[in-house]
Amino acid sequence: MTDLRVVVGRGRRRVTAVAGVSFSIFPGETLGLVGESGCGKTTTARAIVQLEDIASGSVVVDGIDLGELDRGSLRLLRRRVQMIFQDPISSLNPRRRVRDIVAEPLNIWNIGSKSDREETVVRLLDAVGMDPESTLDRRPGEFSGGQCQRISIARALAISPNLLVCDEIVSALDVSVQAQIINLLEDIKAEFGLTVLFIAHDLAVVKAISDRIAVMYLGRICEIGPSDTICGEPAHPYTNALMASAAPTSLDTAPKTTRLPGEPPNLLNPPQGCRFSNRCPRAKDRCHIEEPQLSECGKDHLVACHFPTLAKTDDLRS
């Protein structure tokens, strides 16, 4: 698995959900993707797994440009890339039993004998913290949201993909299960040399699992770098704001009052110049005219801002 590059632009009702996003995920790496709701994280993920048409740009997996493949090779490639969805309940077929849901990819790809598959399903359910015996013959409707999510994780892992795209997979889970799933992903990753794109909105969760974090705002990447750098010394004003509104870590800290001013802008009509300029506390004239490009501001650290924070920032969190 080499360099994966994504440049997507998509028009629908003249909405460009993802407007020129580029990043690479290196083999065995976990890249976290965070950003405001509606900024295009899911759309980016769907483009990578070919569920969304790409208007321009390319997705390159293992050196192969997905856009240049015929249907047959695409199908083969799809096996290496699996996605787990944000909405666990509606992504599972309500009429099927758990045993068939988890075995589905194995059946599609015709992997192993019937008893092998059965064994794999039991092992996976166990791995995601479900009791196989009491779950195998139940249907999704009988499970809670979190339990459904674990079932869909088991399904995605069934055919041991190389790249796993996780869209908000722990958002619906309580902290203890969330911790279990993250630890599980870390184990699986180590065991199978898995590469992971981990989308979430909870920075602490993303930080726990990621090597690097990409921050997205309004269809573009505004900052990308090593997890500790992004969380410890964010350079982009939006990342700063995200950090500041992360849930308080101490009880005595009142809920943070520093809120971003203004409304999240409209995708139909993004602000001129820098996309964050209408809400940015640091915006100057230049920001309203010229759109900043991603450029290096530290070791492996890119930021798209004319006036990034370069020195270590004040601890905004407490």
Place this chain on the structure above:
Amino acid sequence: MTGDPILEVSNLHTHFSTDRGLIRSVNGVSLSIGRGRTLGVVGESGSGKTVLARSIMGLLPSANVYRSGSVVFEDVDLTKMDPKALRKLFGARIAMVFQDPMTALNPVMRVGHQITESLRLHLHMSRHDARESAVALLTQVGIPSPEMALTQFPGQLSGGMRQRVMIAVALACSPRLLLADEPTTGLDATVQAQVLDLLQDLQHERHMAMILVTHDIGVVASRADVIAVMYAGRIVEIAPAKSLFTAPMMPYTYGLLNSIPKITTASHTRLTSIPGRPPDPLAVGSGCEFAPRCAYARDRCIDQRPPLAPSRTPGHKFACWYPLDGQKVLESHPFLQPRDRESKRR
């Protein structure tokens, strides 16, 4: 909780009969909530939070459900009301924000219609007024271009926007009581803060009571007056927020608090989690449901179920035979030690 309660739930049980046996999702929950107050409900996935909220509202599948106990809202027992009267109450006096917005919103109905429908039904607004209110509501919940959103179908909105639309629908008629099941799950930190602020403002403005169901303890930590912790369909600890965080008595509560990832912790630090998994909802035990996963369990825990009993702190109740010693907890409590913990890679 002080003041006369707006809602009083007593000994509520909800069981589902399935072809595998009886699933006991809610087992004798009693709670009350004062006017304008916030009750947070937290607990592991599958612990029965959603079923509890739906049982209170009477919104359960019609077949194979057994519900017992009473749900008294403003002096009326909802469990004894006929469906027609209930429907009038819902939306107008009590509203609910559902966990899964995609299944709660009607996928083939435009967002605008879903909001105005309720306004016109309950508040008898004209089409024009209802539309204006709908725009105002969507603006309040932070939807960037409300006019456009009104004409869209739920499937065309991002997950977070759908959630905000749900909230707008629920708040449309200024209910007295809002049951919010995971209202900010799936929202990023800045929007989450905005939505919670909004809920809090509206709550004060309208003196609305709220039951905030969430798996994210960070959400309720600073916003709920009282927090209830659920495990296997029961409330195992309930206390004023501060008391719960500084001196949890029940080992499960402590385990939950300990599992919260912190942004100050180095990346790839092994997260602490509670070992094991929740009990099979089909099994009927006689002891403490948490015993198989509890580090403090003794024989008594397996034989006898601990009752929800008061502690020394007013308003703090817990169900445990061998509660934690407050002092011991304080030393290692993650909330009180937000600084870096050393890497605990197993």
